Amino acid sequence: MTAHETDKYVYDFAEGNKDLKDLLGGKGANLAEMTNLGLPVPPGFTITTGACQAYLATGREPDGLAGQIEAHLEALERAMGRRLGDPHDPLLVSVRSGARFSMPGMMETVLNVGLNDRSVVGLSNQAGRNDRFAWDSYRRLIQMFGKTVCEVPGEEFEHALDEAKRVKGTHDDLDLDADDLRGLVETYKKIFAKHTGREFPQEPREQLDLAIRAVFESWNAERAILYRRQERIPADLGTAVNVVAMVFGNLGPDSGTGVAFTRDPGSGAQGIYGDYLANAQGEDVVAGIRNTVPLQELERLDKTSYDQLLDIMARLEGHYQDLCDIEFTIERGKLWMLQTRVGKRTAAAAFVIAGQLVDEGLIDLDEALHRVNGAQLAQLMFPRFQLDHGIEAVATGIGASPGAASGAVVFTSARAVELAAEGKAVILVRRETNPDDLNGMIAAQGILTSRGGKTSHAAVVARGMGKTCVSGADEIEVNVPAKRFTVGGHTVAEGDVVSIDGTTGKVYLGEVPVTPSEVVQYFEGTLDPERTDDALVRAVHRIMTHADTRRRLAVRTNADTGADAARARRFGAEGIGLCRTEHMFLGDRRELVERLILAATDADRTDALAALLPLQRQDFVEIFREMAGLPVTVRLIDPPLHEFLPPLEQLAVNVAVAQERGEDVAKEEALLAAVRRMHEENPMLGLRGVRLGLVIPGLFAMQVRAIAEAAVAVTRDGGTACPEIMVPLVGAVQELETVRAEAEKIIAEVVGDSGVEVLIGTMIEVPRAALTAGQIAEAAQFFSFGTNDLTQMGWGFSRDDVEGAFFWRYLELGIFGISPFESIDRDGVGRLIRIAAEEGRAARPGLKLGVCGEHGGDPDSVHFFHEVGLDYVSCSPFRVPVARLEAGRAAIETTGSDSR
8 A cells, every 4th residue: 555545535524623724724623623523513524724825736636636636525425315416406615715824815716516407496496496596506505616717708698697697687686586597507508618618517527527627726826826916825824625515695685695793893892793695595695796785684574683793703712712704604494503713803903902812811811922923013003194174085984994995996806916017106996896806806905895784705815914995885786897887966987086094994086194093192192092992902002011021121212313213202112223424424514424425534534523513513412312221222334335426427417517607516526526535336245334434534433422522421411322323234254343442532531420331343244244243242232133224235126126027027936935034034035044143142141132234123023033043123113013013912922822
């Protein structure tokens, strides 16, 4: 017996549980869990992700899979008392994808598998001679099978359905009777044959096998790949396939289908939330083809099923200890559970629900912290609309995913992508979205649909991506071919600007002004969390407070002015990790820098530096005062000096024009000569950083003196200053030793007996510095990792040049899962950091380690910096709360939580 003959590829629902998501996918694992809980789940089986992986690797089904499917299908037939495709009493099944991570609408589903020209009559008899139901189910199978399995253009089926309704004189497909649907089936068959060159398959087992393969292959469909990149889902997981006995919500008014949430996925509020659609199958709800009714309406329509559903919802939330998203079908008064999962939610709901579950004793604060993340917190800091100027909404839909978004209206995903690539903000307007719209949804600032509810495709995908979405705005008449929509007497054409509020569901004409969010007001200190009724602000305060108690990493900020420092402190910064001194040379001070560059003698250079000294000193005084005793890492001047001068081409043209006019251009000619002298083919690798300090006498000395004098001045005024001088671009310990020797003499002279202590360290941004960190640590009191430059030099490309040039292609090909400038490259650049940290601390056990590149505010990167033992991260002021939260999450993930 060979190894593959022993592989188990198919599991009955009773064999699995919710902890087997890697094997059975999320849907299969949760169907198994509900089965084991004794809930009413239709019988079925799951084909594992391993089978999908094997199929995608070889292009064929793994040995043994067909036999296992056959055995489980026979068991399913025995359990249901029906056979697949039986012309008299047929068993029908659904074939649905189910990956480890939820990917709503991204992969394939085929319902009503097993129907053919003979069994459709048996299905009608089985349903009490309900011909309409049987032919409706058959046309759905041909449509879904054709589009999903055989790539027949879906719009051809839709056009045929629209034409049937036009002939009938109706806009509602429920008005089509059995004869209409029988005719539609014949039309669908012709469409199928035209595009595939064959008749619609009548053999039920062939239908099943082809549908299973289509689900496997949909893992690598373009939209699924795009979604995985957007959500950072690994590409090698594969999807499971669930084969489930069909239960029917389209049997009549006593049947239906719906989606329910145990709490509001938009706000986190407790209550009954969801959508219900009578006489429909599940795809009708998520596709938004008919507007649903609120779940509460089910109580009036079928109180027995409603009460049973509420009881099951409570059981599932208690069992999963989280918000649950539930799909169900009612078949002639019988409730069936088709799916449950921990539900996607908005950023606001994530924080509110986490706090609620702590209050209810279901989870502890560590688990609450684990369930939110920095990306969600960043979303909550986006501004909201300011509506105090009499601005009136032109339409109101359902607030499906919160946020405030304004942009030019577009009606196709292709146009959204095109305009977004030009840097324009767009709002994608559709009657309803479908999985093929994913590109446009990613490109758009917000999504507006005239159909659908909180559980439609647009709503679910937008919430997962953190995109603003208003769905079901049925006052809007969308005309995609004409590229316009009408509402309340207004006509809005493509390119016109609208604003949508994903919290209230309001739609406004034109661009609406925005105001800071309540969460930003809380961080700014203008909103007291103890005195507000805002559940979100209270939840954020509670979780942030816990994160601060749990984190090991300190969080500093990158700030160059007193105002930036003050704001960062309000946001919780514990010091400055990067103060860029070159920013202090801009504006009115450029002339002084020009004097320094053009200095012809030592005296000229000394005079220029003397003029810069008091200005630099005052800048540092302001920053030290705002930081009030917290550490401030000041980076000595880093960029090449030519950046402070006019561009070479512009200057050359100006000089030539002035000469032609006979003007006095002596100063400009001297400036041009200096620019040409300093011109470098690759200035990123040229005369900058520590090299400037070694080549231009007095430059670093002036900056060191300004820092030390400012620290002493603040101290003598009763404050406390804790300066740390950072030498940039060091590649060899000898460079640092030379600069440090000069700096220590100046510091000793200035500080005297003031009690001020000044640390001297270096920026690790050159790969050689990381690899010789043990040597450099002998001369450095701290390391700060400059991850922007370390990434550029580690990868060998310039950030400014390559991100627009080819990063899009690298992301498309999967070479990058995400830009290495956005999230730290753990395997390459991260390894350099790990080496430097380990060897630096081995040489100097008390070495302080931090990071000052913008990776310091990236959630995933913060976890890496915690793992390698850094002392702090530093980032821009607005990212400080995100870093604080993620530092806390990193700590609990290292130590674990008793509740998990």
